[in-house]
Amino acid sequence: MRRRLLTSTLVVAVIAVLLLGVPLGVVVSRLIVDEAGQALQADARRLLSEVEYARIHHKGINTQQVARNYPDRYIQIYVGGTPPEATIVGTEPPPGRRMTSDAHSESGVWVQVSRDRGEVEQDVRARLLLIVALAAAALAVAVGLAIVQSRRLTLPLRDLAMIAERLGSGDARPSKHRYGIQELDRVAEVLDRSAARISDLLNREREFATDASHQLRTPLTGLTMRLEEIVAAADQPAVVREEGEAAIVQAERLTKVIDELLAAARRQRHAQVEPIDIDSVLIQQVTEWEPAFRRAGRKLLLDGERGLRAMASPGGLGQVISSLLENSLQHGGGPVVVATSNNDKSVVIEVSDEGPGISDELASRVFERNVSGGGGTGLGLTLARALTAADGGRLELIRPRPAAFAIFLLPVTEESHNRVVSGPA
Incomplete structure (x- = not known):
């Protein structure tokens, strides 16, 4: 590219110099010749007037004076007679x-002035040489500017090519x-925007993998607990049947969790929000986690208003409740109470315990993301808040010591129900 720029610039400069220099040389040579002729004509007229003055x-005629006044001239003067x-x-x-140039008067005086x-x-040659020198200087300046311009263009292009190659190799800075x-x-700017989008996509992929591993761990833990109950009650057929059915429920829940994660990765969770029965979700979670709390010597209680309905996705809300219960089991203390309430703006689900709570610095x-005060992964509460927000609600820490978390969900109204039935606009 640099060679093409230099060649094209040089060709343009040569054409411009020729278009300007050749006519200029012709005009200058003619002007010099014309000026020389006019100077001879002026000399002849002035000399004629001097000769006439001398005759009067x-x-x-003083030839020495004439030679001094008209140097480098060959002069012939004829006086009538x-x-x-x-x-x-x-x-x-x-x-x-x-x-040669001549002049004559009515009195019979004729003057002729000549020069070499x-x-x-x-x-003329000196002036033409000056024009050629100026043309060469102009070409040199043009070549210099072409070199500077080519460097100014090619170096950024090389830089952009390196940036594009770096993006292709996965370095999205x-x-x-x-x-x-x-x-x-x-x-x-376009490459920078592309780099930002690629970086965002890579981060989302990494976050999805991390979130998936974390979210799958909770139902797998529940499934493990159910299988342990089956093993412990191997001599009690009724208990084995009950725990086996619970394990199947856990496996089905694991499948739903996978579906939820895939839907979240495709940004389709908003289409799963629907009016749900809060009690059914809470009873399911209490049933699944009660054995784990019982083995830890703690109680899991359900309190508050019954028969509440809210706008949420069953799987998403179940995962949020499960994350809060797991958090209380690992980091809390005493009985855990899941309480429900209702006001004009929200359906509230509160999960609290009587443990040491959360420090002011950590609260x-x-x-x-990745913030944990008890050696955990630091992902559970982050994902729980994201899932709640995806359902149009919010998850808040309403009391740090002892810890109490509250889920605020949109209540079921005629407008929200119609929007779900008719689908998103």
């Missing part, structure tokens, strides 16, 4: 290289380089 005052008086001053130019054409041609050229800066960051 009856003075002779029979025969005419002739006066010659200077050296006659070589034949064929003479420029070689002097005029030498002046925006370069934020700008080059002062509008078109190249626009390409750089403000408890929902941040």
